Amino acid sequence: MRNPTGRQLRFGAELRKLRERAGLSSTEAGQLLGIKQAQVSNLEAGRVGVSPERMRTMATHYDCPDTGLVDALCDMTGERSRGWWEEYREILPTALLDLAELEHYATRLRTAVTVHIPGLFQTTDYAREIFRQGVPDLSPPDIEHRVSFRVKRQAVLFRNPPTPQQVIIHEAALRMRFGGTRVTRNQLTHLLEMNQREHVAIHVIPFAAGTFAGSGQSVYYAEGAVPQLDTVNLDQSHGPVFLDAEAQLSKYRVTLDRLEAAALTPEESQNFIHTILKDL
The missing domain is CATH 3.30.870 (Endonuclease; Chain A)
Known part of the structure; x- marks a missing residue:
């Protein structure tokens, strides 16, 4: 697995902030999302990507009311490609x-x-x-x-x-x-x-x-x-x-x-x- 870029790390960090503001542990978040705790950790470390649909599902489970932030994070989900x-x-x-x-x-x-x-x-x-x-x-x-x-x-x-x-x-x-x-x-x-x-x-x-x-x-x-x-x-x-x-x-x-x-x-x-x- 390749090392995440700075932007991918930032995306993962924002996911972690959303979860922590919701008062959820990574295990509890995994149970809500139907995934393992390790996968939640990998998402928050920027090591793996997520689809816009899964991003919106996570925001819903994390009770995030900021639609502008959610839209911006969804735009970041498809940016796994590497630049010049x-x-x-x-x-x-x-x-x-x-x-x-x-x-x-x-x-x-x-x-x-x-x-x-x-x-x-x-x-x-x-x-x-x-x-x-x-x-x-x-x-x-x-x-x-x-x-x-x-x-x-x-x-x-x-x-x-x-x-x-x-x-x-x-x-x-x-x-x-x-x-x-x-x-x-x-x-x-x-x-x-x-x-x-x-x-x-x-x-x-x-x-x-x-x-x-x-x-x-x-x-x-x-x-x-x-x-x-x-x-x-x-x-x-x-x-x-x-x-x-x-x-x-x-x-x-x-x-x-x-x-x-x-x-x-x-x-x-x-x-x-x-x-x-x-x-x-």
């Missing part, structure tokens, strides 16, 4: 593959960064320079694998329909000259071009804004079909960390809302980036 990211499974850490899968199915993406340009908006030269600074050092082939993976992730920006993106970037990230002036100039030009796309909104927080919520950390928020299926990704030096507890989701939604309030509008940000570009 599977070609990297033996090459890159599993968490990076889970990140690509998360982006692929997200209904909207929000990100806030203070030092780096967000990965989905990085040019190849900029991304390559970032990976060159990794610890421990990556070999040239490993760097190129990560660059190509990052570029393929950017497909969510250009598919039909594209995934809506809200990007909040601190001025510090715009002024960091990763790879030198030429790379930085091309990167800022790329940001300006992307900000012209209808589904992209780039907000800049200038130094003049002073203190702001969430300073010093990067936040990547992927919205699901319903808020309960949202996911937060915190980019750590050892790799992505995924959070989906309701209290955590609420905290980061508020943080991003406050960051947006502190930032310039997309139009003002466009002019601001133009000004920095002229200084290069």
Whole structure:
């Protein structure tokens, strides 16, 4: 049996939450559903799939009144196929593959960064320079694998329909000259071009804004079909960390809302980036 993907694990975790909210043990749930306790455990571990019909039966037995959540979970039942990211499974850490899968199915993406340009908006030269600074050092082939993976992730920006993106970037990230002036100039030009796309909104927080919520950390928020299926990704030096507890989701939604309030509008940000570009 193949290891479940991050999305399959999340689906199983949501099934477990529904059962626990109903006050049922896995044995009791199995008796209601007419299956063995081990099968309930396998479902909740994401190791096996379930049909939409069985999903709705489970929701009924678990007394779940949230039809939006049930519909969203039913939509997830048929997603046992593997995406393009599977070609990297033996090459890159599993968490990076889970990140690509998360982006692929997200209904909207929000990100806030203070030092780096967000990965989905990085040019190849900029991304390559970032990976060159990794610890421990990556070999040239490993760097190129990560660059190509990052570029393929950017497909969510250009598919039909594209995934809506809200990007909040601190001025510090715009002024960091990763790879030198030429790379930085091309990167800022790329940001300006992307900000012209209808589904992209780039907000800049200038130094003049002073203190702001969430300073010093990067936040990547992927919205699901319903808020309960949202996911937060915190980019750590050892790799992505995924959070989906309701209290955590609420905290980061508020943080991003406050960051947006502190930032310039997309139009003002466009002019601001133009000004920095002229200084290069």
